[in-house]
Amino acid sequence: MLIANRGEIAVRIIYALKELGIESVAVYSEADENSLHVMLANYAIRIGPPASKSSYLNMKNIISAAEISGADAIHPGYGFLAENPEFAEMCRDHNITFIGPPPEAIRAMGDKIEAKRIMKKAGVPVVPGSDDPISSLEEGLNIAKEIGFPIIIKAAAGGGGRGMRLVRDESEFTNAFLSASNEALNAFGDARVYIEKYLEKPRHIEIQLLGDMHGNMVYLGERECSIQRRHQKIIEEALSPALSEEKRRWLGEVAVKGAKAIGYYSAGTMEFLMDKDGNIYFIEMNTRIQVEHPVSEMITGIDIVKEMILIAMGEKLRYKQEDIKFNGHSIEARITAEDPERNFTPTAGKIDFVHKPGGPGIRVDSHIYSGYSIPPYYDSLIAKLIVWDKDRISAISRLKRALEEFVIRGEGIKTTIPLHLKIIEDERFKKGDIHTGFIESILKLDNI
Ligand code: ADP
Numbered sequence: 001m002l003i004a005n006r007g008e009i010a011v012r013i014i015y016a017l018k019e020l021g022i023e024s025v026a027v028y029s030e031a032d033e034n035s036l037h038v039m040l041a042n043y044a045i046r047i048g049p050p051a052s053k054s055s056y057l058n059m060k061n062i063i064s065a066a067e068i069s070g071a072d073a074i075h076p077g078y079g080f081l082a083e084n085p086e087f088a089e090m091c092r093d094h095n096i097t098f099i100g101p102p103p104e105a106i107r108a109m110g111d112k113i114e115a116k117r118i119m120k121k122a123g124v125p126v127v128p129g130s131d132d133p134i135s136s137l138e139e140g141l142n143i144a145k146e147i148g149f150p151i152i153i154k155a156a157a158g159g160g161g162r163g164m165r166l167v168r169d170e171s172e173f174t175n176a177f178l179s180a181s182n183e184a185l186n187a188f189g190d191a192r193v194y195i196e197k198y199l200e201k202p203r204h205i206e207i208q209l210l211g212d213m214h215g216n217m218v219y220l221g222e223r224e225c226s227i228q229r230r231h232q233k234i235i236e237e238a239l240s241p242a243l244s245e246e247k248r249r250w251l252g253e254v255a256v257k258g259a260k261a262i263g264y265y266s267a268g269t270m271e272f273l274m275d276k277d278g279n280i281y282f283i284e285m286n287t288r289i290q291v292e293h294p295v296s297e298m299i300t301g302i303d304i305v306k307e308m309i310l311i312a313m314g315e316k317l318r319y320k321q322e323d324i325k326f327n328g329h330s331i332e333a334r335i336t337a338e339d340p341e342r343n344f345t346p347t348a349g350k351i352d353f354v355h356k357p358g359g360p361g362i363r364v365d366s367h368i369y370s371g372y373s374i375p376p377y378y379d380s381l382i383a384k385l386i387v388w389d390k391d392r393i394s395a396i397s398r399l400k401r402a403l404e405e406f407v408i409r410g411e412g413i414k415t416t417i418p419l420h421l422k423i424i425e426d427e428r429f430k431k432g433d434i435h436t437g438f439i440e441s442i443l444k445l446d447n448i
Contacts, residue, residue: 005077010037029055129196155184219252241432
């Protein structure tokens with residue numbers, strides 16, 4: 001199997017392949033010559049220069065690498081080509097198994113307006129908003145007034161928070177609309193935007209799904225991802241302290257129903273926002289493995305990456321819903337090479353020394369090692385620190401201990417470890433009293 005990715009997720013997938021007894025082929029750019037995924041894989045093929053578009057996004061080179069190496073399957077990881085339906089189709093056309101859902105499902109969920117339409121029809125509650133792309137400024141303003149400010153403008157092809165603008169009142173609408181569609185066009189080649197009611201201080205809650213090609217699907221509980229900066233997740237946990245058992249079951253069943261409506265299989269995540277009154281609304285579906293999947297693995301004991309591979313091989317799901325048990329609590333801290341004191345500017349360069357924490361209940365998913373150089377070209381995620389303990393309070397105290405033990409040293413290298421410590425030591429975080437604006441409002445960091 002070829003892994004069309006880099007960094008921690010490429011390493012994570014290679015671990016699963018080794019345990020399944022499947023040979024692995026790494027692909028890498030010129031900037032990743034000394035990467036851990038290249039060293040760990042059975043074979044490694046250089047696919048292009050550092051820029052992602054010439055290497056990790058270069059579909060032809062990746063397919064060629066698969067053919068040359070004799071790989072008959074490709075795992076796309078997350079990011080890069082993971083949610084590109086053309087790539088999934090290209091794999092299909094070359095008789096290469098794509099480890100993920102069918103291209104039709106990727107395409108349907110990749111258009112967030114279409115995704116909401118499908119889910120609404122399937123009986124999944126969606127955030128109130130426009131049912132179609134906004135075709136003119138005038139129409140947009142009318143819809144916004146109808147929904148009532150504040151509203152949020154979002155890109156149909158959106159991802160990574162791009163093309164998203166909060167609009168508090170009418171006077172801000174024109175600028176926000178134009179800049180959102182412009183940003184969407186530049187980032188995705190698709191200027192279509194839509195409008196949603198802006199929920200104040202919501203919680204981000206998502207359901208991990210696992211389904212096979214034979215119509216079987218289970219939910220592996222939820223993850224709470226409300227600790228965000230600029231609408232991007234920083235800390236995730238399973239389960240959410242905000243859901244009752246009854247609500248959990250209801251949401252899990254709703255998510256399964258929605259995913260079944262599009263003939264989904266493989267691992268996937270339905271994302272929801274929950275408002276202050278406990279109303280839950282669908283926002284989007286991610287048709288791939290997610291960065292935060294380990295917390296679900298820790299509480300269910302299910303290896304989601306391995307299951308994705310077995311599902312793609314046509315195997316039947318090995319679990320029924322009643323087999324899924326939630327045990328203890330797990331939290332993940334995304335550690336990035338960024339300087340929180342300097343507006344989160346990415347820091348690249350050589351890491352002279354790394355010490356990863358250990359001991360009971362600790363898992364570190366990472367590609368860094370002493371002597372590794374962080375290239376400046378890619379995502380700044382360098383490690384995911386995942387902890388497990390019997391309950392949330394013990395897990396927080398274990399996370400604190402592990403963050404304090406984690407050493408990443410190198411000239412000019414700064415990480416978000418101090419920020420994580422600040423967050424988890426906050427009394428409101430400890431109580432589970434969190435929302436998506438937590439970092440901004442509670443820690444009062446400038447320019448977040
Ligand atoms: P992307 O795909 O760009 O990451 P999402 O639709 O997944 O965008 O939303 C990312 C985050 O943006 C959410 O977790 C939430 O914090 C915020 N957000 C999105 N839609 C709304 C909304 N309608 N009201 C309030 N916050 C929202």
